[in-house]
Amino acid sequence: MVTITDIAQRCNVSRATVSKALNGHSDINAETAAHIRQVAKEMGYLPNATARALKLGRSHNIGVLFVDKTSSGLSHEYFSRILESVKQEAERSGYDITFISRDIGTLPMDYYEHAKYRNCDGVIIASVDFTDPAVIKLVNSDIPTVTLDYVFDSRSAVLSDNVAGMAELVRFVYGKGHRKIAFIHGEPTSVTQKRLASFHKTCAELGLTIPEAYIEAGTFHDPKASGLATRRLLALKDRPTCILYPDDFSFIGGMNELERQGLSIPKDMSVAGYDGILLSQVLRPRLTTYRQDAEAMGREAAKQLVEIIERPKEWIPRQVMIPGSLLTGDTIRDIRQGF
Amino acid sequence: MVTITDIAQRCNVSRATVSKALNGHSDINAETAAHIRQVAKEMGYLPNATARALKLGRSHNIGVLFVDKTSSGLSHEYFSRILESVKQEAERSGYDITFISRDIGTLPMDYYEHAKYRNCDGVIIASVDFTDPAVIKLVNSDIPTVTLDYVFDSRSAVLSDNVAGMAELVRFVYGKGHRKIAFIHGEPTSVTQKRLASFHKTCAELGLTIPEAYIEAGTFHDPKASGLATRRLLALKDRPTCILYPDDFSFIGGMNELERQGLSIPKDMSVAGYDGILLSQVLRPRLTTYRQDAEAMGREAAKQLVEIIERPKEWIPRQVMIPGSLLTGDTIRDIRQGF
DNA sequence: TTGTATGCGTTATCAT
C-alpha cells in the first residue's frame, strides 16, 4: 500500500508538503504540487480513509438504520428504493453507507453506541419503531440524524406527503362517482394517522358521510389482513363501491378475496393501493395508486444530513415534504350517471 | 468521547495496562483488570473502531457490491434477502457492512480502489456484471472476496443450486402428467445457462423431446418480456401445457397475457416461477415455484468471507452449493389419465 | 505485573 510517505521520499519533499499538494492547499508551489500529484497518480496512491477519519474526527461515513421488523424492512420496495437513493446521493457527496444495528459481535451495543463506535458522521433513520428508547436515545444524541416519515422535535425529517396523497386519491375516486368509499388502514403509526385523518377530512369536504364499518384495521405489507378486512367489508349489508388498501402489496390479499367471491375488478368493485411499487404497474388491470417518490425522499434525506454534518452552524431543523403522484390505473370504475 | 487515556488517568495506570485489561490479556492482575473494566463501563467507554483499524490494519468492515443495474438490484427480493442475511451474519462475527461502488465523491475510483480506500477486510459480490473488468480486478486483488451465483478461479463462491432446482421443478411438472413443457429463460448469464442446461438434461432423462419453439428468451424480473414470450407460445399450433418462467416476478406478465386471452390458471395452462418470493405465495392460486434459500446464501457467504479474513493460512477456496426447496403451489394442473 | 515508547497514515500548526 502506497502512502503519503512513499510519495514524499520519491519527490524529495516532506510528508506535509505532499499532504498539502494532494489537498490543494494554496501555499504550495504550483509546479511542485503538479509534480507531486503526478507521482501520486503514477504510484497508485489512495488516501487512507481510516487514518483521515482518525485525524479529522470525521469518517465521511453515514449510518443507516433500517430495521427489518417482520417484513417491512428492505424487502419492502419502498424502503429498498429509499436506501438505494440515499446511497447514491451520499456517494455523490463523498460519503459511504454503513448499516447500524444492535449488538455488533459480542459487544452489546445500542444504536447510538454502534454509530459512535464506527464514528458515523450522521445517521439516517427509517422503517423502525420510532418509540423504541434506543432510537430516541440516538435521535437525542450529539450525532446528526434525519428521520424518514416521522418527526422528532428539533431534528430534520423527510416526509412523504401522506395527507396530500390520500386527499388526491379520495378526490379521484369521488370524481369517478364513488360515494361509498371504504378504507383499510395499516397499523397505528404516524403514517396511518395522517392517511386516516386526511381520508376523513377529504370525505367531509366532499360532503361524504363514511359509516364506521367502512373503516377497517389492516396491516401494512400484509395481504392476509387485507383479505380478511375485504371479506368483512363484502359482508356488509350496504357494501362500499370502492376499497382503499393500506398499500399495493397488501392489496393482493383483497384481490384474492374478490376473485374468490367471483367479483371482478373494477366491474364489481373498485380498488386502490398506495405506494406505486413496480408490482402495482405490472398487474392487469393496472392498479390505481399513489406513488410515493422514494427516490426523492432518499436523496433529500441524504442531502439534509450532509448539510447538517458540513454546515452545523447555519443549520436549522427542517421538515421536507415530498409530494408523490397519482397513478390513475384502471381499477376505479367510472360509475357516474351517463357514463 | 471517553478514551483509553481517560480511563488510565482515573485508574492511575498506564494506557497500555488499560488496553490490555480491556482486551483480556493474561498478563494483568485479575483485580486490576476487573477494576479497569468496571471504570470503563461506568465512564461509558466505547472503543474507537477507526483508531483500532488504523493500528491493526483490520477494519472489521465488509464491503458489499450489489449493483442496481436495471432493476435487479435491491429492489429484487432475492437480493434484499441475501443482503439482510449477510448483514446479520457479519454482525454476529463483529463486522459491519459498507456499500462499495464506483466514484465516491469527486474521486473517480473503481471497486477495488473504493474497497481499499475504506480498508474493507473483504468484499461480498452479488448481482453484478461479472464480466466487468472492474469486478474482475477486485476479485483478482489482494482483497478477499466471496461471489454469489458466479465462480471465479481460486476464489470462494456461494451458489444457489440452479441445476437441482430446475430438475426438481421439471420432474414435478412431469409427474403431474405434463409432456409439453415450455421454458422462458432469462438473459444469458451463468444462472440462465445452468437452468437451461438442467432443463434440457432433465427432459432428456425423462424421455421428453422439447421443440425449439418451446424455449423462449425472456428477461429476469421483467413481466413485459414474459408476457410477450407467453403470447408467442400461445400462438403456436402445438401449444405447451405448461410454461416455466424466468422468475416469480416476471411471471406476472405471463399471468396477464393468459388472463387477456381468457385462459385460466391452471385449468387452461399450468405455470411455474422461480425464486419463491413473498409475492408468489400470496397470489391465488398459489404459484408453483422453486424457493431459493437466500437467507442461507447470505449467511454462508458472510461465514466464508470471515473465515478467509481470519484464517487466511488454512483457507482453501470453496464453492458452497445451497439447495432450495420446491413450493408445489397450485398452478400445475394434474393432467394424468384418470385424475 | 506494569509501564514506556513507538507507530499506524494523515493533517494542522507553527517555524523556517
Place this chain on the structure above:
DNA sequence: ATGATAACGCATACAA
C-alpha cells in the same frame, strides 16, 4: 514555499 512536529486513539514489543 516548505518542513519539522505533534496529535488523533489504540495496541504491542520491550523494558522495568
